[in-house]
Amino acid sequence: MLRRRLNLLGRAVCDMLAAIDPDAESVILHASRHGDGERTLEMLYGLDEGEPLSPARFGLSVHNATVGVYSIASGNRRSQQAIAASGGEWAALVAEARGYLADHHSSLVVIFSDQPVPERFAAYAPESFSAAVALRLGVEPATTARCLTETPMAFDGPTLQPLDIIDWLMGWRESVACPMSQRGWQFAGLPS
């Protein structure tokens, strides 16, 4: 019954969370630069016309709406964070994850999703595509896991989007780097 409240990307995020965290007991960190801009903009247009606010639309216009719906649907009551970092989402996700892992959590789930900003604001943001990617990060070595390394890296390229992370995970690029934090990430000891 809750599925109807999510847009396509929100549904993709919840589907991935259900697959990567089937017991619904992981800390979830969700980053998105723009969130659901369409819903917020529609709400603002409605207010401008003097229409009353839709409670459901208002409730889902907040940045943590998707993980909130997931939490209710799955019964996951662990910590959840919704992050927007003006283009530094991946770096922020890794930094937050390191904090949780240093604080005695053996693993957690990070998820990065975004969608194009509404046409009205397109000129103010880099072109982006609808995509979402989820990873489980942990401190214990595992045979099926890859070792993530982070290093300072001088970089003035575009900000990272979910598709860049997917390309990197697929092995189509060796590393990813964030121009805001001047850090880069790559995998050590790639499986043969």
Next chain:
Amino acid sequence: MATTALEHELKEMIIETLELEDVTPDDIDPEEPLFVEGLGLDSIDALELGLALQKRYGITLESEAESSRQHFANLKSLASLVESRRQK
């Protein structure tokens, strides 16, 4: 028991307003609870439905919880509310 024209109209309003997926008017039993059990609606749906009643029929619900609970118990009670209080 046959569904009245108003009950059918309300069923369509509920499905459209609450964006219910895979639910047809025939799936809504006029005497089954709308909330939690039965159709399984929640508190945000109640607020959304209250807004839809205001827009379509000009009905402003009092904030008193018990009377709202009675009005929203099932489709029949909702139809009674609309019949007795509609402004348009």
